[in-house]
Amino acid sequence: MGKELILGAFEEFLPNFISNTWHHPRSNTRDFATLPYWQRLVGAVEKAGFDFFFLAEAIGYPMDSEGRVPSAVVREAVQFPTHDPLTLMPAIAATVPRIALVCTASTTAQTPLLNARTFTTLDHISEGRISWNIVTSDHQHALVKILGLRDVTPHDERYARADEFVQLNLQLWEGGWEDDAIKYDKEAKVFFDPDKVHRIFFDGKYFNFDGFFQAIPSLQRTPTLFQAGTSKAGVAFAAKYAECVFTQDHDADRLKDTVIRLRAAVVEAGRPSDSLKIINCASFVVASSDVEATRVRQELWDSVTRESVAALFLGWAGVDLSALDPEDTLDNVSTDVGQTLLALRLNADGSSPTIGEVLDRLPSTMAGLSFTGTPQSIADEVERVVNLTDIDGFLVENIYSGGVEGYLDFIEQVMPELRRRGLLPNEPRTGSAREILTGSQGPQLPEWHPGVQYRHNASRGQSSGS
Numbered sequence: 234m235g236k237e238l239i240l241g242a243f244e245e246f247l248p249n250f251i252s253n254t255w256h257h258p259r260s261n262t263r264d265f266a267t268l269p270y271w272q273r274l275v276g277a278v279e280k281a282g283f284d285f286f287f288l289a290e291a292i293g294y295p296m297d298s299e300g301r302v303p304s305a306v307v308r309e310a311v312q313f314p315t316h317d318p319l320t321l322m323p324a325i326a327a328t329v330p331r332i333a334l335v336c337t338a339s340t341t342a343q344t345p346l347l348n349a350r351t352f353t354t355l356d357h358i359s360e361g362r363i364s365w366n367i368v369t370s371d372h373q374h375a376l377v378k379i380l381g382l383r384d385v386t387p388h389d390e391r392y393a394r395a396d397e398f399v400q401l402n403l404q405l406w407e408g409g410w411e412d413d414a415i416k417y418d419k420e421a422k423v424f425f426d427p428d429k430v431h432r433i434f435f436d437g438k439y440f441n442f443d444g445f446f447q448a449i450p451s452l453q454r455t456p457t458l459f460q461a462g463t464s465k466a467g468v469a470f471a472a473k474y475a476e477c478v479f480t481q482d483h484d485a486d487r488l489k490d491t492v493i494r495l496r497a498a499v500v501e502a503g504r505p506s507d508s509l510k511i512i513n514c515a516s517f518v519v520a521s522s523d524v525e526a527t528r529v530r531q532e533l534w535d536s537v538t539r540e541s542v543a544a545l546f547l548g549w550a551g552v553d554l555s556a557l558d559p560e561d562t563l564d565n566v567s568t569d570v571g572q573t574l575l576a577l578r579l580n581a582d583g584s585s586p587t588i589g590e591v592l593d594r595l596p597s598t599m600a601g602l603s604f605t606g607t608p609q610s611i612a613d614e615v616e617r618v619v620n621l622t623d624i625d626g627f628l629v630e631n632i633y634s635g636g637v638e639g640y641l642d643f644i645e646q647v648m649p650e651l652r653r654r655g656l657l658p659n660e661p662r663t664g665s666a667r668e669i670l671t672g673s674q675g676p677q678l679p680e681w682h683p684g685v686q687y688r689h690n691a692s693r694g695q696s697s698g699s
């Protein structure tokens with residue numbers, strides 16, 4: 234029997250996502266901007282037993298370093314338009330009661346205080362079910378232009394800035410208020426105990442703060458923390474702060490190496506190796522025979538235009554493959570945007586295919602592991618991959634780029650088989666996001682986490698704001 238996997242639905246608040254298949258007959262994303270569209274979708278995956286619903290975020294859209302936007306961006310809705318994911322979350326929380334809600338917010342675009350306050354508010358509204366996917370943001374070229382930034386912040390410096398951002402957020406969440414600060418004593422006219430509400434001071438290279446945190450502590454205090462980038466700087470960041478990490482390898486052997494790298498970094502950071510839940514992107518196409526499933530899968534990949542997938546890659550990796558010579562290789566190509574995504578284009582032995590080959594393979598490699606077959610053959614392969622790699626779960630791609638249909642075959646045919654084999658729990662996980670996603674015994678940060686030092690009753694010390 235394998236381990237019980239964590240399952241998430243991979244979405245973004247837009248009409249065409251990673252598979253670029255909005256035009257498929259079974260896709261229906263016309264109403265993506267409406268609440269019923271999302272309530273139906275999240276309701277369906279929750280009912281099926283998924284553990285979490287994840288909304289990615291794009292601030293900006295594919296643009297090259299010269300400011301050119303590929304025509305496919307608007308024509309084929311590639312990361313465009315994109316609505317605000319943080320705004321959607323409370324509406325989902327109010328109507329879908331169990332599932333954990335993971336939302337991206339960018340340390341490049343947000344301010345630490347507003348981010349902390351937003352996530353505390355969301356944690357209250359969702360009764361402890363919110364998680365933060367910490368990103369430094371893709372679409373860096375567009376981001377600079379539309380946010381009015383001076384220039385693209387270099388890759389590793391973005392992570393250094395994110396580090397400070399998170400430190401300040403942790404101080405606000407863990408150190409701003411003591412547990413018993415709320416008195417609500419009408420007779421004495423004391424709502425909050427001033428001795429238990431602490432002024433936070435933070436004097437960093439990128440951020441300063443001097444004041445109170447304006448939101449009362451929520452069930453989790455700190456939302457469950459995700460991160461999604463496995464460059465060297467990304468792994469170091471994940472090892473320090475993340476409780477869950479998204480990976481996107483499309484090859485099981487390479488995923489195994491990624492997991493080894495992540496778990497080694499976690500141990501080096503002084504944490505138990507299984508304290509980081511590693512969740513890889515995965516796409517499932519199921520049919521009554523392996524041959525039929527392969528046919529359907531190929532049809533999906535073939536339906537994607539080269540322009541749209543190249544534009545998606547430009548936005549996420551920062552490299553415009555369509556502007557390069559298709560006979561050339563990636564040997565002299567580097568990026569300051571998505572380093573993992575670029576590295577994943579190399580062959581398993583580290584050699585580079587031609588750019589033309591990279592472009593041909595993009596539809597089949599962007600969504601992580603591809604499982605194609607009957608429910609039984611898929612479950613066999615899932616078992617093999619999980620045993621080989623030691624991953625903890627899957628972030629499941631919507632194979633039609635949106636709408637409930639993109640998960641239905643997986644829900645109806647594959648999940649029962651995975652459950653039968655003990656790869657999914659019999660009963661859905663419940664509780665706070667932290668309990669659902671990490672199996673922790675309570676809703677708040679685990680003891681190994683650096684945020685714990687800011688607690689006022691912490692054995693490891695006091696907040697710098699006390």
Ligand SMILES: Cc1cc2nc3c(=O)[nH]c(=O)nc-3n(C[C@H](O)[C@H](O)[C@H](O)COP(=O)(O)O)c2cc1C
Pocket residue numbers: 288289290291292337339366367368369370371372388460461462463464465466467468479480481514570571572573574628
């Ligand atoms: C599953 C997954 C989800 C991601 N979600 C977002 C997102 O919502 N917004 C974003 O700007 N970047 C997102 N990213 C990109 C990463 O945060 C990161 O910027 C990217 O992988 C580059 O980091 P690296 O250079 O460390 O690899 C996501 C990546 C993965 C694998």
